[in-house]
Amino acid sequence: MDVALTDNGGRAAAARTGGVPVVPWAIVLAVFWTLVAVLSLAWNIVQVRELVLEQARVELRANFFKDWAFRNWASRHGGVYVPVTPESPVDPYGANFPERDVRTPSGRVLTLINPALMVRQFNELAAEPHRVRGHLSGLRPINPQNRPDPWEAKALAQFQQGVEEVTGIAEIDAAPYLRLIRPMKMGGKCLACHIQQGYREGDLAGGVSVSVPLAPLNAAADRRVSALAAGHGGLWLFGLVGIGAAAASCGAGSTRTALSTMRWKSTRSARAQSSTPRSTASSRSMPETRSSTGISRPSRRSAGRAPRCWAALFRKPSSRSASASSTKPACSAAWRTMRQY
Numbered sequence: 001m002d003v004a005l006t007d008n009g010g011r012a013a014a015a016r017t018g019g020v021p022v023v024p025w026a027i028v029l030a031v032f033w034t035l036v037a038v039l040s041l042a043w044n045i046v047q048v049r050e051l052v053l054e055q056a057r058v059e060l061r062a063n064f065f066k067d068w069a070f071r072n073w074a075s076r077h078g079g080v081y082v083p084v085t086p087e088s089p090v091d092p093y094g095a096n097f098p099e100r101d102v103r104t105p106s107g108r109v110l111t112l113i114n115p116a117l118m119v120r121q122f123n124e125l126a127a128e129p130h131r132v133r134g135h136l137s138g139l140r141p142i143n144p145q146n147r148p149d150p151w152e153a154k155a156l157a158q159f160q161q162g163v164e165e166v167t168g169i170a171e172i173d174a175a176p177y178l179r180l181i182r183p184m185k186m187g188g189k190c191l192a193c194h195i196q197q198g199y200r201e202g203d204l205a206g207g208v209s210v211s212v213p214l215a216p217l218n219a220a221a222d223r224r225v226s227a228l229a230a231g232h233g234g235l236w237l238f239g240l241v242g243i244g245a246a247a248a249s250c251g252a253g254s255t256r257t258a259l260s261t262m263r264w265k266s267t268r269s270a271r272a273q274s275s276t277p278r279s280t281a282s283s284r285s286m287p288e289t290r291s292s293t294g295i296s297r298p299s300r301r302s303a304g305r306a307p308r309c310w311a312a313l314f315r316k317p318s319s320r321s322a323s324a325s326s327t328k329p330a331c332s333a334a335w336r337t338m339r340q341y
Contacts, residue, residue, distance in 0.1 A: 026247035030240055037236040044228045052221045056178040056212050059132075060167075064180055064210040067134045070122060071208065074115035078189050081110040091117055093142045097193060114193060120145065131213045133172065136184070138206035140197055146206070152181060156207055159183040172211060176218070181209035 074080070081102060082088045090111045094100050100112045113121070116136055123134035137148035139156060148156055155166040167180045186194065186205040199205060 026243055029243050033239045033243065034236065037232050037239070041229060041232040044232075045225050048221050048224050048228070052214075052217045053178070056214060056217055057167075060178055060180050060210055060212045063132050063134065063212065064182070064208070067119065067123065067210060068182075068208060071115060071119045071136075074118045075187055075189055078192070079112045079114045079118065082113055084109050084111050088113065088121075094193065096196070115190070116143070116146065131216075133177070133211040135209045135211075136206060137181075137209065138184075139204065141206070142193065142197070148207070151179060152207060152209055155181045155209075156183075156204075159204055159207060169214070170211075176214040177211040178214055179209060179211045181207045184208050 084090060084101075088111070090101060091114065094112065094114055094117075097112060097114070102110050102112075104110060119134070119136055127133050135152070136146050137152045137156065138146045141147055149172075151168070151170040155163075158166055165180065165182050167178070169176055170179050171177065183204055184206045186199045186201055186203045188201050190205070191199060191201060194205070
């Protein structure tokens with residue numbers, strides 16, 4: 001890479017040089033942080049959906065056992081008498097039931113509401129504000145309104161094989177519902193209406209089902225998921241900003257280090273280039289001089305490159321093997337001679 005000696009060029013080159021080692025670890029850390037955020041969001045969404053289904057199951061069983069208890073109460077009493085009104089007309093399917101219609105001493109006409117009709121009217125009344133649906137379905141129903149739908153028909157077929165409960169998610173009027181159905185056995189008081197169908201006490205007569213709408217629960221879950229997504233998104237962005245700030249800080253430090261290094265190298269190179277001709281000219285302009293003893297001495301500039309101890313020039317050949325104690329005074333004398341120059 002070409003490095004310019006100008007300040008702007010040096011900064012640009014240093015920035016490029018310092019940014020290279022920062023990018024890999026920053027990218028790896030950002031990818032890792034993204035994976036952590038995505039996995040955390042996915043896990044929380046799954047937990048929210050599971051909680052929605054669990055809440056629907058609790059509500060479903062609560063409504064089922066309430067309807068079951070109400071049906072048992074109605075069956076135990078064999079039905080109730082109510083005034084004949086447009087909302088409670090005479091049951092055409094109970095014509096064979098004894099004392100279906102009675103008249104009070106005051107002249108009011110009362111009609112008998114059998115347990116199945118009581119449960120159906122109760123379910124219709126409860127379904128209006130809460131949209132929870134209950135239904136009695138029979139294998140051979142007298143009232144066509146008690147015919148099973150496709151999901152209930154499959155469940156009734158499983159009851160004939162010994163299954164005691166069926167739950168699942170199915171659509172009713174194009175809306176998702178969590179549904180539960182249990183078998184309904186023929187009781188002794190139920191035979192008053194169904195004995196002509198050939199039933200015996202204890203036979204499988206049909207099923208009691210309850211359906212809880214999932215749309216309100218899913219809407220609440222969607223709001224919860226949106227809040228989780230917004231929170232995870234903000235946390236993810238905060239982490240990316242932190243990673244970017246750390247990468248920028250490391251990059252700035254590397255840039256300053258590289259810029260200082262290049263400046264030092266350029267200054268050193270410039271000094272080397274400027275000192276070479278000056279030293280050559282100085283050596284040419286300062287010839288050797290001779291001392292009073294007749295020994296030539298170098299110039300002042302070349303004296304700096306002379307050996308540290310000039311005693312080697314003044315010692316006799318026989319004194320080279322002398323001890324270090326005899327060398328020290330000779331070195332001191334040589335140093336004094338150098339200072340005179």
